[in-house]
Amino acid sequence: MSTPAPSLPGGTWPLGDLTVTRFGYGAMQLAGPWVMGPPTDREGAVAVLRTAVDLGITHIDTSEAYGPRITNELIHEALHPYPESLHIATKVGATRDEQGGWPVARRPEDLRRQVEDNLKSLRLDALDLVNLRLGNAEGPQPGSLASAFETLAELQQKGLIRHLGVSNATAEQVTEAQSIAPIVCVQNMYNLAHRQDDRLIDHLATTGVAYVPFFPLGGFTPLQSAALSAVAARLEATPMSVALAWLLRRSPNILLIAGTSSTAHLRENIAGAGVSLSAEDLTELNEISR
Numbered sequence: 001m002s003t004p005a006p007s008l009p010g011g012t013w014p015l016g017d018l019t020v021t022r023f024g025y026g027a028m029q030l031a032g033p034w035v036m037g038p039p040t041d042r043e044g045a046v047a048v049l050r051t052a053v054d055l056g057i058t059h060i061d062t063s064e065a066y067g068p069r070i071t072n073e074l075i076h077e078a079l080h081p082y083p084e085s086l087h088i089a090t091k092v093g094a095t096r097d098e099q100g101g102w103p104v105a106r107r108p109e110d111l112r113r114q115v116e117d118n119l120k121s122l123r124l125d126a127l128d129l130v131n132l133r134l135g136n137a138e139g140p141q142p143g144s145l146a147s148a149f150e151t152l153a154e155l156q157q158k159g160l161i162r163h164l165g166v167s168n169a170t171a172e173q174v175t176e177a178q179s180i181a182p183i184v185c186v187q188n189m190y191n192l193a194h195r196q197d198d199r200l201i202d203h204l205a206t207t208g209v210a211y212v213p214f215f216p217l218g219g220f221t222p223l224q225s226a227a228l229s230a231v232a233a234r235l236e237a238t239p240m241s242v243a244l245a246w247l248l249r250r251s252p253n254i255l256l257i258a259g260t261s262s263t264a265h266l267r268e269n270i271a272g273a274g275v276s277l278s279a280e281d282l283t284e285l286n287e288i289s290r
Contacts, residue, residue, distance in 0.1 A: 025266070166186055188212075205252060240272060
């Protein structure tokens with residue numbers, strides 16, 4: 001495996017037998033508006049992916065549902081044949097409808113088809129990491145994941161998946177998944193203002209399981225806080241830079257997959273995540289969620 005670029009903040013973390021940079025890249029924003037259709041600037045989207053790898057990022061997050069198919073096709077176009085150091089994570093458990101919704105698709109036959117579709121569009125023989133998407137657009141929902149996760153575990157045993165994870169999951173669903181097969185990550189919504197998973201993050205850190213926050217900067221509603229702005233002004237940094245830096249400081253098992261469709265913004269995110277936060281800064285930032 002090649003050595004990641006030293007400029008990437010946060011170092012690395014193991015996903016099972018894979019090693020990834022804690023600063024990764026989320027490909028969702030490469031699709032068109034509201035994650036539907038192709039990008040307006042396809043060459044620019046390809047350039048972002050190539051720049052991410054050139055800068056040393058070894059963890060890219062995607063899904064066949066993005067576009068749908070668009071981000072996977074862009075990843076293949078930009079990066080195939082893939083460097084040995086690059087690891088691609090994807091999600092299954094939901095599809096897209098013509099209105100841009102995310103219908104649940106977690107029946108065994110749905111999941112098998114989605115895994116096959118990901119393999120085909122990414123041109124892979126096996127997927128490095130597959131996260132089972134649970135809940136709905138409003139967040140995690142209680143209920144058993146056994147049937148769906150057992151299906152993915154069977155596909156893993158067949159050699160089509162290397163590692164498993166869960167997304168948009170409750171703590172109880174994480175425990176249930178671990179009773180069926182080992183997981184290497186949990187991917188939930190989490191950021192400075194939404195810290196409902198604090199206990200889960202700390203528990204996962206003690207067991208070597210990664211936590212991958214989606215919407216680390218607030219998603220479609222960017223983070224806004226007087227305290228965040230004050231710390232950023234004091235550090236002569238942007239609020240978004242401080243929010244990313246805080247996540248890397250929050251716990252060593254947190255992996256960032258902040259997305260962007262701009263190479264300049266990608267470089268800004270990397271530089272920003274490396275901002276040094278003092279104990280005073282952290283105390284002030286930790287008050288935001290309260």
